[in-house]
Amino acid sequence: GQEYAVTPWEVKGKVDYLRLAKEFGVQLLTEDDLNLLKDLTSGDVHYLIRRGFFYAHRGFREILNRAKLGESWALYNGRGPSGDLHVGHLVPWILTKWFVDKFNVQYFFELTDDEKFLVREGYTLEETNRLAYDNALSLIALGFTPDKLHIIVDSDDIKYLYKIAVKVAKKLTLSTVKNTFGFTDSNNIGAAFFPAIEIAVAFLPTELFGKETPVLIPTAIDQDPYFRLARDVAESLNYPKPATLYSKFLPGLTGEDKMSASNPDSALYVNDDEREVRRKIMNAFTGGQPTVELQRRLGGNPDSCPVYKYHMLIDENDEAVKKIYDDCRGGRLLCGECKLMLYDKVKSFLSRHRELRERARDKVNDYRVSVKF
Ligand code: SF4
Incomplete structure (x- = not known):
């Protein structure tokens, strides 16, 4: 082992x-x-x-x-x-x-x-x-x-x-x-x-x-x-x-078992702007084949693909995630398309998240244990 x-x-x-x-x-x-x-x-x-x-x-x-x-x-x-x-x-x-x-x-x-x-x-x-x-x-x-x-x-x-x-x-x-x-x-x-x-x-x-x-x-x-x-x-x-x-x-986007602090490209930070997020996702390691032709013919391997794992982690919709899995395996989905789908999901999550973070700014104290007990 x-x-x-x-x-x-x-x-x-x-x-x-x-x-x-x-x-x-x-x-x-x-x-x-x-x-x-x-x-x-x-x-x-x-x-x-x-x-x-x-x-x-x-x-x-x-x-x-x-x-x-x-x-x-x-x-x-x-x-x-x-x-x-x-x-x-x-x-x-x-x-x-x-x-x-x-x-x-x-x-x-x-x-x-x-x-x-x-x-x-x-x-x-x-x-x-x-x-x-x-x-x-x-x-x-x-x-x-x-x-x-x-x-x-x-x-x-x-x-x-x-x-x-x-x-x-x-x-x-x-x-x-x-x-x-x-x-x-x-x-x-x-x-x-x-x-x-x-x-x-x-x-x-x-x-x-x-x-x-x-x-x-x-x-x-x-x-x-x-x-x-x-x-x-x-x-x-x-x-x-x-x-x-x-x-x-959490798998690192660059293919490690775990996101690593020493490799900023392996993780998506809450403060990354959209260009950074897009660049990191588009450069991510995948379980895809080396060429489009092979991908179409043999299908990819979502089980060893961090892009797929991210879809699994952030998309609640079971059917959408299963479709990615099946389409990848069946050669119907190319890694570039799959990454763009992930980027769209992360982008909308993060823009909403950043807005909600700002709204939380003047409320933090309400959540502290010391104001309640
Ligand atoms: Fe990974 Fe998606 Fe490529 Fe399949 S199609 S190997 S899930 S990036």
Whole structure:
């Protein structure tokens, strides 16, 4: 098999998702899970789950059972703020929005300006803090209302987390943190403490609501180490175990397994103008044949094509996506046409998104945990 290494900060090589799930010891979503989800949502399972982009989990079934019984639960995920938010970063939030709407639950979102400052060279804390509020605009732009979405900016809202974080920290040894996250003696001590803060948010709803409220965390599978630890420490701290729902990585447009920060052409940034978006999509790697003639005769390979994966990620219309798949395979669709179709979709999504971001600008404070609890 191929070599790969996955920690929350590093993703390399070809990813075998089944093997990755096995190595992390997480469960795959089953037909049964999907059927239960279908029952609970009147048949309308979100396309990101149906299409297998979210594919693995820890304890998802327990959350669904709670939902069935009308018991309390909440949603949690977050982001390390940065200046290069890309369209892919919005994907787990789009699914989370669906959960909020379908199940009428509260959503806690952590912006880890502290961690970004601690682990990335070249950022001041003032910058990561400013970027936290900037990134929040894209989240709010997806249509959340302030009664459901509660934003925590770590360095500003630490009072909500600190008491929980110190309890968590006491349960985590330095060697556990080193083994889990690959820290060495040259990492700063802030980076070593940070997992306690990220884990603390998983227990915050239980504290705030004064009753057992486990969280469901929709996130990319490389975040599993944090939440495995969170599940490990939960019981001894008398908190419910958090559950997770894991996605695959967003493919890079240039053909990598994952969009990479070091190759700006591999991702579509929220701030890219239309010309940039068009250029990146038109230059994207595809699963197409080297010539038009061969494409017509043999068809392309959508399964290994990032352009197809983008259609799958952003187009809700199953029939439209299936048609692309079939037309590609059957040689009826050429890559140039297919890319233009994708460009049209991304262009209209982004222009609407940027407009909604601007509208969110003077409302950010309404969403902060500190104005509500
Ligand atoms: Fe990919 Fe579209 Fe070309 Fe098929 S037609 S290989 S899906 S770009």
